[in-house]
């Protein structure tokens with residue numbers, strides 16, 4: 191039965207994973223992810239799953255790959271520096287097309303950076319997973335409830351498309367507490383016959399030879415098979431543009447001005463929009479929920495005859511999301527940006543000011 | 550006449566792609582034979598990481614999966630924890646196991662993961678063409694130590710078996726060699742013992758196998774057994790270190 | 793009576809078996825296999841004792857032993 195509980199973001203998303211049938215977690219502590227690892231250290235065994243505190247993020251992501259190849263719903267969670275260490279494993283997981291879930295609870299800055307929330311891993315996660323140019327489904331929820339709902343579905347999608355799923359929250363969302371509706375427990379499917387799962391061979395099933403590079407296929411040479419198989423991967427990615435794009439439009443019906451933002455920034459923008467509306471400003475929000483696939487068509491369809499100005503909002507300096515959005519917008523629309531970096535929050539009153547400047 | 554010895558059925562019907570005289574082939578042959586003797590040829594899973602082991606899965610009839618260079622200790626941990634009844638071998642080169650993957654190797658051993666590591670110690674990076682490995686002998690010439698491995702610059706060879714034996718958790722740690730029939734038989738016995746421990750009582754086992762890489766040693770395969778006996782085994786003595 | 797059978801498709805002609813035969817019955821054939829290796833062959837099969845040492849040392853599982 192679903193139930194209403196008050197939980198910290200990190201704990202809520204981990205609980206949703208358990209309820210989604212996740213039975214393996216490996217992770218390495220890093221602020222602001224630590225409470226997720228702590229929660230699962232007792233909750234995962236309680237649910238009959240496996241918890242491993244890995245020796246590093248390099249190990250954690252590869253443990254997740256190993257568990258996925260045992261047919262288990264497996265996940266890890268990390269933040270900036272840990273994500274960097276995971277890129278090798280992410281590349282391998284994308285190459286092997288292993289259904290797995292990775293939560294990136296973003297912190298700010300390069301190198302050690304700072305431990306406060308940020309959105310500066312946008313490029314790193316959406317452009318390619320490690321080397322090789324492969325990708326996965328990437329979600330950027332704005333609230334704990336939305337994180338929970340996405341997490342609850344994530345393995346269904348991961349298994350449907352044979353892909354990693356990355357959920358991008360941030361230090362703000364990870365630490366705050368909110369009331370959430372927790373979904374019911376669901377059972378993971380039997381994956382033992384899947385071609386990416388080893389062991390538990392039944393009857394005379396042929397061996398599974400699982401490799402991160404798809405060298406085998408209908409072509410004569412390794413290179414031709416790699417090219418051919420990667421082109422099949424690409425078709426999967428392209429199908430996401432048609433079938434998996436998610437976004438929210440908030441108060442856009444009569445809007446003359448638009449804010450475009452994702453995750454925590456979008457949530458703060460909503461407060462600003464409510465204030466601006468009280469002052470008679472016709473402003474709305476366009477919020478991508480999927481970062482891969484990115485809502486390209488929807489952005490391109492924003493009508494220059496209707497929208498007088500757009501403000502992008504993000505917690506990243508230098509800009510990332512802003513630049514991405516600019517690729518798709520009509521060039522005749524005036525676009526301004528507001529961003530905060532270094533772990534600073536975007537503020538609703540500053541957003542209001544930026545919108546007012548455009549009026 | 551009766552056939553008293555032939556190719557194991559757990560080997561695929563294709564020759565391996567290893568170079569002539571490469572003892573990777575010997576090790577894989579032994580694993581196949583032991584799996585048949587233990588009746589686990591349908592159950593055994595092998596991790597085939599980067600290195601000359603990468604195409605291992607094509608040569609055996611077991612299920613196998615890849616791992617990035619050095620990460621079998623982690624990949625294997627994830628797999629085995631989720632599939633505790635499936636016998637698992639991590640088949641690793643010395644570069645994989647003792648250099649890039651040293652952390653994963655050590656922590657898996659220290660946790661006492663219930664799998665068997667078979668480490669092929671050929672003192673070079675075979676797949677990439679004979680660069681120095683952490684196991685390269687002092688003075689040994691490789692493509693990245695053209696003047697011979699210097700102790701000042703590169704330190705001493707890492708004796709991984711000894712390191713692993715210093716942990717409390719491992720149940721069985723041994724170093725064997727593949728250069729003479731007698732050693733091959735001893736190696737086979739060791740592999741069997743390691744798998745029996747894994748299956749019957751559970752626990753970590755490590756079998757290091759001294760091997761030749763004639764191509765990168767630039768040596769006639771026929772000369773490798775004597776070199777191994779006279780030189781290599783002086784640095785890497787064979788025998789059980791634990792269990 | 794004993795003999796060994798060498799699978800010419802598997803043998804890579806490394807010669808490790810030559811040195812372990814107590815009777816020196818193995819040598820490189822003058823013929824080459826599809827991969828271009830001079831594979832091993834047995835001479836004087838009647839002297840073979842089926843000791844299996846050649847099969848044991850063979851890295852390519854190319855040798856079967858009959859007795």
Ligand SMILES: Cc1ncc(C[n+]2csc(CCOP(=O)(O)OP(=O)(O)O)c2C)c(N)n1
Pocket residue numbers: 599600601602618641642643644645646669671673674675676677682
């Ligand atoms: C991260 C990474 N670094 C480097 C390489 C290149 N590389 C491939 S195999 C190899 C060495 C393998 O040597 P070893 O593990 O001793 O196995 P062998 O080939 O000798 O059996 C290296 C350095 C790689 N594939 N991945």
